[in-house]
Amino acid sequence: MIRGLIGIGLLLSTAGVFAQGDQGTITGTVTAQDVAVAVVMVQAKNTATGKAYTAVTTKTGNFTIVDIPAGTYEVSVPPLGTSTRRYVRQNLVVAAREAVRLDISIPATPDDVVGDVALWLAIHNAYAGLTGPAPHTPDGKPDLSGVWLANVDPNPERAAALPWAADVVKQRLANHLQDWPWALCLPVEPFPSFPILYRVVQNPAILVQLFSQEPHYRQVYLDGRAHPKDLDPTWMGHSIGHWDGDTLVIDSIGFNDKTWLGLDLLPHTEMLHVIERYRRPDLAHLNIDVTIEDSGTLTKPLERHMTWELTPGEDLADYICTENNKFRENTDHK
Numbered sequence: 001m002i003r004g005l006i007g008i009g010l011l012l013s014t015a016g017v018f019a020q021g022d023q024g025t026i027t028g029t030v031t032a033q034d035v036a037v038a039v040v041m042v043q044a045k046n047t048a049t050g051k052a053y054t055a056v057t058t059k060t061g062n063f064t065i066v067d068i069p070a071g072t073y074e075v076s077v078p079p080l081g082t083s084t085r086r087y088v089r090q091n092l093v094v095a096a097r098e099a100v101r102l103d104i105s106i107p108a109t110p111d112d113v114v115g116d117v118a119l120w121l122a123i124h125n126a127y128a129g130l131t132g133p134a135p136h137t138p139d140g141k142p143d144l145s146g147v148w149l150a151n152v153d154p155n156p157e158r159a160a161a162l163p164w165a166a167d168v169v170k171q172r173l174a175n176h177l178q179d180w181p182w183a184l185c186l187p188v189e190p191f192p193s194f195p196i197l198y199r200v201v202q203n204p205a206i207l208v209q210l211f212s213q214e215p216h217y218r219q220v221y222l223d224g225r226a227h228p229k230d231l232d233p234t235w236m237g238h239s240i241g242h243w244d245g246d247t248l249v250i251d252s253i254g255f256n257d258k259t260w261l262g263l264d265l266l267p268h269t270e271m272l273h274v275i276e277r278y279r280r281p282d283l284a285h286l287n288i289d290v291t292i293e294d295s296g297t298l299t300k301p302l303e304r305h306m307t308w309e310l311t312p313g314e315d316l317a318d319y320i321c322t323e324n325n326k327f328r329e330n331t332d333h334k
Helices: 002-021 117-126 163-174 327-331
Strands: 024-032 041-046 052-056 062-068 071-077 087-094 099-101 146-149 197-202 206-211 217-221 238-244 247-253 273-279 285-293 302-310
Touching: 024 041, 024 071, 024 087, 041 062, 052 062, 087 099, 117 146
Parallel strands: 024 099, 217 238
Antiparallel strands: 024 062, 041 052, 041 071, 071 087, 146 197, 146 302, 197 206, 206 217, 238 247, 247 273, 273 285, 285 302
16 A cells, blocks of 8 residues: 555656646846846746746846746736836747747837936846845834835736826827926926936935925825815825835825826826825835826726835936926927
């Protein structure tokens, strides 16, 4: 009986070895503008099963996705800042026991309206691999303080916009964003989401975000106050926060209707309500989940999910929009 059980065990073990041997791999290098992209996720999704397999690039941009069943895959890499598009390779076939080579060059956007991808990459790569536990304040709360390199949602859902708002987006694209608030040296969006550097300063009563674009700062009250009952609409609205465990929840209302909803280019009304959830899982990352509500513009709430990266050796640059505003003159001829 024991001999029979051993025989069955050996048979199952041998079958597992052969099954493992039937797996394939995808390996390659990720670059953008000929610069290696460190610590970015490469995803291969099986088009038949929907199961995703991932790997993170090394400091030199190399990756290997292992133990992939034979099949057809969609391989993707999220955009870097706003200067590149999301990379997608459809119909990549991986046979049993095959190692497929796929070198990825992330495509640039045709109109880089925010910044240079090489600069974003230089900052990103300089701090790739930074590790350690998340710091805490003396009262035991996660400390969100630091200089952070922001990024966009790698897999953004399509905004469910009302017809009038969708028409406004089409008009804005048709005139090459000539009325973009940044081009007019006005605040761009009602909450931080552009892929630039942000400095966060936190104490028990208030959290302040500093950034280069207008209006250069935002304050979030943490002292338990409520929103004023009669708010005058402002560019950045009124923000209050509270802790839900280790997550800082920020609730913002009281916006005017002059900003755009970030890279979605959508208009919004004064009914805009934004809820942000900030969580620092470790030293180097800040996970941000945003829910955007506006019944005057959207048919359902819009969600965005972003990860900021700690850049402890960086600082905010002096930025005065009116000193060197080339956007309008560079787009008037289009």
